[in-house]
Amino acid sequence: MTRVECQRIFDVAQRAARSAGMDDVELLLDAHTTALTRFANNAIHQNVAERDRMVSVRVPMGSRTARATTNLVDDDSICRVVEEAIALTKVAEPNDELLPLPSPAEAGEIPEHPSRFDAATAETTPQRRALAVKEAIAIVESAGATAAGIFETGAATEALINSRGLFRYHEETSARFSITATAADSSGWAKASAISAAAIDAAALAGNASGKARLSASPREAAPGRYTVVLEPAAVLDLIGQIFGDFSATAIHDQRSFLTGRPAGALFGPNITIDDDVRHPLQSGAPFDGEGVARRSLRLVEGGALREIPYARGSAKRAGVAPTGHGLPLPNETGEMPVNVVIAGGETSLEHLIAAVDHGILVTRLWYIREVDPFEKIMTGMTRDGTFLIEGGQVACGLRNLRFNQSVVELLRNVIAMGLPARASGEEAMDMVVPAMTVQAFNFTEVTKF
C-alpha cells in the first residue's frame, strides 16, 4: 500500500466522519504479502502465499473511544467502518484518562531510521524458496537425517494517520528460515531471520541442525537437579522474552507485573544491561507506536538495576512523564510494552562459553514455555532439538530432554558469562538481539523419555 493509497483511504474516512459531525479520526493501515514454503520428511509438503490489508478506525468523542476494523478498502466499506466506529464509541464508557489524538508535535519527530525494506526479498519467487529448501534438505539427508522446516519471505506496510495532521508510514521486508534435522533417537535445530533473504544462509543452518542431530545421537539421561547451563541465543530469547510484558507502566499500575513493589536497584546481576532500541541495526519494526508516537530508545536495565520503563500517552500522563512511544493501539487493557529488546553481552564465542564449563548442560532451544508463578516469574518448559552434556569444557554427549522450572529473576542474577549478542529468532517470543549465556544453578525438575 503506497503513501498515496493510505492518504486516499484516510481522506474517505475523514469525509465520512465529518459528515457524521465528528472531527477526530485515526486510521491504522496494514498491508502485507507473505509466502511460506514448508517442508517435512525431506520434501515440500505445504507451500502458501497470502495478501491482505487492514483498515482500522477510531473516531474518539471526548473521553470515549472504540475501534472498528475491515479488510475491505473500497469507499463504501471505509464509510461503513467509520459508521461502525462511531456507533461503538457512542456506547463506550467514558475514560477520563483518554487523551485527544496527538498532533505531529506531540507525537515527536522520528530521527533518521534505517531502511528495513529490501525489494529483492519482497519479490522472492516460490522457485527461489524451493531451490534453497531443496539444497538444505540434501545437506540433512546426506547426513542420514530427515529435514523439516520453513523458508518464509514477506513485505508489509504499516501506516498511522490522524486528523491532527500526523502521518506515519513504515515499510519492511522479512525473511525467516528454520530447520529441524531428525535422526533415529536425536534431533537438531537452527533458525535465522533478517530483513533481507540474502542474509539467510540456509545451507549453513542445515549443516548446523544436522550436526546437532549427529552429536546428540544415543542420548543419555541426566538426573533432574541444578546445573550450570549454556543457553544458546534462541533459548535465551524464548525464556527471557517471557518477562518483557511486565516492563510496562500500566502493568505495574495494575499490580500484575513482577516489578510491582520491587526495589529498582539490584533487580538482576550487575552484568545485566537491557535496552529497547528500535534503531539497533539488527532490530526490526516501525519507529512509532500504536498512537503514532515516536519510539524512544530506552535503557530498561543497567548494571542489574531497573532504569526506565515504557509509557504510552495515557500511562505517561498519569505518571507525569513523557510517553516513550511504546503504546499499543487504543483501546486496550495492556498499555505498552518493549518490542525491540537488546540484551548486552560479551565478546566470547559460544565455543569459549562451553570450554569454560567443567560440568553442565548445553541447551539449543526451549519449548512450550509457560508461566508458573507471575511474581517470581517461574517459567516451566522443555529443552528440545539438541541438549548436550558438557564435561571438562567439551560437549560429551546428547541428553534426553529435560523439564525446567526456573525463575527468570533468579536466572538473571546467576549469569556468569555471555557471548556476543546476535539477532535471535525462536518460537515463543519476539525476535531480539541477545547473547548466549552461561547460567549457574539452572533448575531442571524432570526428564522425559527422549
Next chain:
Amino acid sequence: MKDVALRALDTALAHGVTYADVRVEHIRERSLGTKNGQTGRLGSSESTGAGIRVVAEGAWGFAATDDLSAAGLSTAAEQAVAIARASALASKGELRLAPEDKHECVWVSPCAIDPFAVPIEEQLGLLLAVDTELRRNSGVTLAETNMTFARTRQVFVSSLGSIIDQARTTSQAGFEAWAFKGNEIQKRSYPTSFGGQAQLKGYELVHELALLEHAPRIAEEAVALHSADQCPAGVFPLILESSQLGLQIHESIGHPIELDRVLGSEANYAGMSFLTVDKLNTLRYGSDIVNAVADARLEHGPGLGTFAFDDEGVPAQRIDVIRDGQFRGYLASRETAPVIGLTRSNGAMRAAGWSRLPLIRMTNVSLLPGPHTLDEVLDIDHGIYMETNRSWSIDDKRYNFQFGCEIGWEIRNGKRARMLRNPTYSGITTEFWNSCERIANRDNWTLWGVPNCGKGQPEQVMGTGHGASPARFRNVRVGGGYGK
C-alpha cells in the same frame, strides 16, 4: 459468495490442475472488555477473502487473497498453481488423496440469540456490573471481564463438485479477579481462565454462564488464596475439575492423535507424537474406564470443534480415540488417511480463516462420562483437588506434561478441607491416563472450548472442544512447579 468461489475454482481448473478447492469466507467479530470499571477493549472487525488450494504436478500449492475481483482471483489462482509447481521441485512422489463424495449442503449452526443483535450497551452493562461486583471485595486489586462473538460464513467448492455453505456463530465470556499482596500475585477466573467458556452458541451462552452470580465467590477465593497454604509436594491421588481435565485431554490426547504430527509434518514447530502408527490398536493408552472420542457432529454438543463439513469437504464424524483404555484412532485428512489404511478421511481438516491452509485440527476430543457422582469421585481418605488452569506445558512428543491450577483443596475423608495455593502437577501421558480410577457422570460433564490452540507455519490459532467431567487419578506427582 458462491459465485465468487465458483469463479475462482474455474480459474484454477483452467490451469490444468488435478485437484482444486476454494474457500470464500466472511468473518465478523465483536470484542468487549472491561478493566477496573473502565471500558477496556471495544471493537468490531470484518474480514473477507478467498483461499485457493490446488494440486499441480503432484504437489500442493495455496494462495489467499483479499481481492475478490475477477482479476484478483485470477492472480491468486495463477499464484497457487505456480507455487504447486515450485513444490514439485522438492517433492517425494505423487500425492494420493482418499476418495470423497460430492456434497451439496447449506448448514447454519444453532444460535438462539444473535449476539450481534444484542445491544452493545447491554453487553457492556453486564460486564461492568460483574466488574463492580468483583471490586466490591477490597482485596481485589484488578478486575477484568470480556466477551467475544464471531460469525463465519464460508462457501467451499471443489473440483469434486462439492458446494458447501456453512455459517458458524461462536460466543465466549468470562472474568478474572486479581489480588496482589506482599510478594505474590493470585488470580481466580470464571468459568475458566484465558477468556472464559467458548462454545458454538449465540448470546444464550452468556445467559447460561450467570456471570454476575459467580463474581462474589471468585473475588473471595482470589483474596483467600493469599492466606492459603502452599500446595504440598509429593505423590498424591489427584482429582481434576472438568475445565482443567479438558485442557489435559487437549494436550495429552488431542494433540498426540493428529496424524500429520505423527507422520512428521509438524516436526519443525508443533512437534511430533509418541503415538507412532505401530501403536494403533496395540497401545494401552489408559485404564479400562477411559473412553475418548473425537466428534465434530452437532449431536456431541455445541463445541468449538462442531461443524457440518471440514475444510476439505468431508462430513463431520465421530471416531473412537480410546475405547476401554485401548488406543483406537487418529484424526486424519484426505492425504494422511491412506497412510494408515483408512479408506476415507475422518474429517479433521480446518483452517483459521480464508488466508490459511487447512491442517488436521482437533474437533471435539472428549472424555466420555463415567458412572459416578461427584461425591463418589471425591470419596477418598486423602488427596488433592485442583481447579482452573493457570499454566500448561508438554514436551514436543506429548509425553511429559506439567500443569498449574489457580486453586486447590486438600481432600480429607471425601470432603474439601483446607484451601491450597499454587498447585501444580506433572506426569507422563500414558502413565497418567492409566492411573485414572474414577470419572464423574454426565450430570457433571461440560463441553469446554479451547479457543487458542496454536499449530502450523504460518501459525494458525484454532478453537477446539473438549467434553469432560471431574475425574480422579492415582499416584500423581504434585508440586514440581515450585520444586527446588
